Amino acid sequence: MQQQLDVKLLDKIVKQTIAAVEKSKAQIFDIYEAARAEMEHVKKDIERVKQATADIIFKVDELERQERRARLRLAEVSRNFTVYSEADIKAAYDEASRLQVELAIAREQEAVLRRQRDELELRLRNLKNTVERAENLVAQVGAALGFLGNQMENVLTHLGTLQQRQAFGIKIIKAQEEERRRVAREIHDGPAQAMANVVFRAEVCERLIDADIARAKAELRELREQVRLCLKETRKIIFDLRPMTLDDLGLVPTLRRVLDTLKERTGLITELKVLGEEKRLDSHVEIGIFRIIQEALTNVEKHAKATAVRVLIEFRPRLVAVVVEDDGQGFDGLENVGSESFGLMGMRERINILGGELKIDSEKGKGTKIFLKVPLP
Incomplete structure (x- = not known):
């Protein structure tokens, strides 16, 4: 102030x-x-x-x-x-x-x-x-x-x-702290609780191993399932922090997985269309484009009240173009989402770092389209 x-x-x-x-x-x-x-x-x-x-x-x-x-x-x-x-x-x-x-x-x-x-x-x-x-x-x-x-x-x-x-910058710091609290809460409620349960069941197995071998085997099977669930929760947290597939497989496979997960979680109809010859990009370009699309999808899930979302990505020789389109409620003018919106500011900041262009086209009752272009070296 x-x-x-x-x-x-x-x-x-x-x-x-x-x-x-x-x-x-x-x-x-x-x-x-x-x-x-x-x-x-x-x-x-x-x-x-x-x-x-x-x-x-x-x-x-x-x-x-x-x-x-x-x-x-x-x-x-x-x-x-x-x-x-x-x-x-x-x-x-x-x-x-x-x-x-x-x-x-x-x-x-x-x-x-x-x-x-x-x-x-x-x-x-x-x-x-x-x-x-x-x-x-x-x-x-x-x-x-x-x-x-x-x-x-x-x-x-x-x-x-x-x-x-x-x-x-202040919003980034607040977001970082909020993200740390979220991760800490997810670890506490998920893997940490599961690991505590694993320790408890391991102790039960130790006591039963000599007294009741059949029950001990049943407990071991439950223990194995608990470990599998714990591993799944841990991988989910890791993926939210930074998808490993982004480094291993690239942008398009990671987006497919994100859209599949969004579909399973929300029931949204999702579509990914790729034009041009798919190729790997520099790491900072891939993570930048992914985070912008991820933020757009988060806005669709939280605010758009949409039934379907479509992502189009086009690979050109010197350019990558992306369109994220939903059939949600839309809005009239960017002033209705607020110039101080952290998500929007983050998207603009990332596109500026990449030296690209970002355009948001929306109309009340007719959904929203986000266009972004990123030049390639």
């Missing part, structure tokens, strides 16, 4: 981090848009100032020419008192003074406009740098956000897988 809480907390932190990065990305984009809009305004201001500067420069040039002519006119009038009247001299002086004032004002305006132009151009360069940096930053944050989202999704998926594996 703590593991689940930790994963949920991590998921929450990741989502909050992604949301914060998304918010930061939006803020950076707002800065980018504002800087870009300001840059457009500055461009327009520069064009306006440049035009005004060009106009004032033209005006200054014109005033300089006029002012030079006015000064020449004033000098000429001042030298020729006999030709020009005092009014002419005053008019020339006033004109020269007026032009000098206008020229000074125009030159000051030119200087101001040049400073404005230079300042605006500097500001425009700074804004361009800001826009470029903001644009690059938005792209980088977007890429980082995508990477973060994808990677953290993979991390969470991996953590979820680890969590499932941990839960699966």
